[in-house]
Amino acid sequence: MAVNGVQAYPGDELAVIEEYEPVGDYFIEDGQIIASKVSIVNKDKSLKQIHIRGLVRKYVKVGDTVLGQVEYVQKPFAHVVIFKVNEEKLHGDLKAMLYFDPYLRVTPFNEGAIVRAKVIGLTAGHLMLDMQDDKMGVLEAWCPYCGGPLVKRGKNMLRCLKCGKNSFMRLAPDFYSGNSKKINRSNIF
Numbered sequence: 295m296a297v298n299g300v301q302a303y304p305g306d307e308l309a310v311i312e313e314y315e316p317v318g319d320y321f322i323e324d325g326q327i328i329a330s331k332v333s334i335v336n337k338d339k340s341l342k343q344i345h346i347r348g349l350v351r352k353y354v355k356v357g358d359t360v361l362g363q364v365e366y367v368q369k370p371f372a373h374v375v376i377f378k379v380n381e382e383k384l385h386g387d388l389k390a391m392l393y394f395d396p397y398l399r400v401t402p403f404n405e406g407a408i409v410r411a412k413v414i415g416l417t418a419g420h421l422m423l424d425m426q427d428d429k430m431g432v433l434e435a436w437c438p439y440c441g442g443p444l445v446k447r448g449k450n451m452l453r454c455l456k457c458g459k460n461s462f463m464r465l466a467p468d469f470y471s472g473n474s475k476k477i478n479r480s481n482i483f
């Protein structure tokens with residue numbers, strides 16, 4: 295059963311039709327209300343309505359540029375929570391998978407990094423992203439060893455101001471270094 299503001303994928307069972315009146319992007323099968331798109335779901339218990347808002351159709355399409363934060367890495371993908379699409383804030387987090395070259399010696403970003411990426415497709419209900427374009431890459435990240443602030447030390451090379459270790463990441467041309475004004479999610483929002 296879905297709770298408020300959660301993300302649903304196509305085929306997810308959201309509620310039974312006896313309990314809620316569905317509004318938005320859905321279909322009905324065996325008395326179940328089922329998401330037809332990647333959606334944000336909200337239930338209104340007093341009105342007995344379930345609102346299913348398809349995110350992909352409304353907000354995200356192939357070719358769009360998104361900002362997100364890397365949740366975890368599972369070669370050759372990173373799971374990313376998108377919070378902005380084409381500079382527009384999303385109402386609710388949208389998850390996506392960011393592809394990277396599995397033959398790279400090191401993963402080109404780390405968990406927690408804020409990345410800019412391009413939407414390249416939708417596969418089995420998952421948004422697929424990549425960073426091939428020159429403008430794409432890591433916008434802000436923290437040291438993978440100690441969590442300290444990182445400064446740019448060359449093309450795709452960063453150095454930690456706290457522990458002094460270097461790390462390789464695929465950097466966006468406008469990477470925010472630890473010396474510049476920090477961005478955080480509240481600024482981005």
Ligand SMILES: [Zn+2]
Nearest residue numbers: 437440454457
């Ligand atoms: Zn460090």
